[in-house]
Amino acid sequence: MLKVENLNKTFHTRAGDIHAVQNVTFSADNGEMVAIVGASGSGKSTLLALLGLLDAPDQGSIDLDGVELANLDAGGRTKYRSHQVGFVFQQFNLIPNLSARENVLLPLEYARWPKADRVRRADEMLALVGLTGEKSERRPTRLSGGEQQRVAIARAFAAKPQLILADEPTGSLDKSTGQKIVEILRSAASTEGATVLVVTHDEKIAQQADRRLEIDDGVLSEVA
Ligand SMILES: Nc1ncnc2c1ncn2[C@@H]1O[C@H](COP(=O)(O)OP(=O)(O)OP(=O)(O)O)[C@@H](O)[C@H]1O
Numbered sequence: 001m002l003k004v005e006n007l008n009k010t011f012h013t014r015a016g017d018i019h020a021v022q023n024v025t026f027s028a029d030n031g032e033m034v035a036i037v038g039a040s041g042s043g044k045s046t047l048l049a050l051l052g053l054l055d056a057p058d059q060g061s062i063d064l065d066g067v068e069l070a071n072l073d074a075g076g077r078t079k080y081r082s083h084q085v086g087f088v089f090q091q092f093n094l095i096p097n098l099s100a101r102e103n104v105l106l107p108l109e110y111a112r113w114p115k116a117d118r119v120r121r122a123d124e125m126l127a128l129v130g131l132t133g134e135k136s137e138r139r140p141t142r143l144s145g146g147e148q149q150r151v152a153i154a155r156a157f158a159a160k161p162q163l164i165l166a167d168e169p170t171g172s173l174d175k176s177t178g179q180k181i182v183e184i185l186r187s188a189a190s191t192e193g194a195t196v197l198v199v200t201h202d203e204k205i206a207q208q209a210d211r212r213l214e215i216d217d218g219v220l221s222e223v224a
């Protein structure tokens with residue numbers, strides 16, 4: 001379970017202070033997919049960067065399954081990023097000179113999974129996202145955008161992280177492919193028991209989530 005309390009992040013710029021994340025408090029269960037909607041510049045990516053420990057909050061608490069992430073030292077943060085969190089991006093961000101399967105194997109190497117288990121786990125995740133057979137041998141440029149995003153989802157879940165952070169995962173896809181991709185994210189969340197936070201501009205995509213949160217100038221609220 002993810003519990004975020006009173007999270008704050010202000011950027012100090014020459015044009016003045018930007019309160020990108022203001023007193024954000026929410027929680028999300030294991031297996032749950034939560035959508036985060038909000039206008040451009042409202043703080044969505046900043047919030048994900050804080051939760052992924054890519055950036056440090058000024059204040060606040062991020063508790064993941066009883067562990068306070070704000071208290072981790074540098075080694076603990078690195079371990080968290082390789083073992084407990086998975087990222088999905090708008091531009092897929094697959095490694096171009098590796099096959100689909102090799103892309104999914106990478107996080108398993110980083111997380112030091114036993115060699116004997118890695119291929120089985122990678123193929124299990126590729127099957128879960130519907131990428132099978134010869135396609136798992138292909139490099140990303142020989143896959144469609146939707147297929148590349150399936151690989152990216154398989155990669156994000158591979159090392160069994162508790163938390164998946166997806167920033168506009170449908171932003172580069174057509175509407176129906178985007179809906180399919182979010183359905184895959186939602187079902188992977190429940191099969192794998194991970195918490196998935198998905199940032200989107202698209203209200204229809206947000207409606208596929210179990211819950212919706214809206215962020216407005218850094219202030220988060222639950223959408224009924
Ligand atoms: N490193 C930074 N330095 C200064 N300001 C920043 C920085 N990162 C983000 N901001 C500002 O913080 C605010 C929130 O930005 P953020 O990227 O979180 O928005 P967003 O909701 O993800 O927008 P979009 O939908 O366009 O991706 C914006 O005003 C942005 O200009």
Ligand SMILES: [Mg+2]
Binds near residue numbers: 045046167
């Ligand atoms: Mg953003």
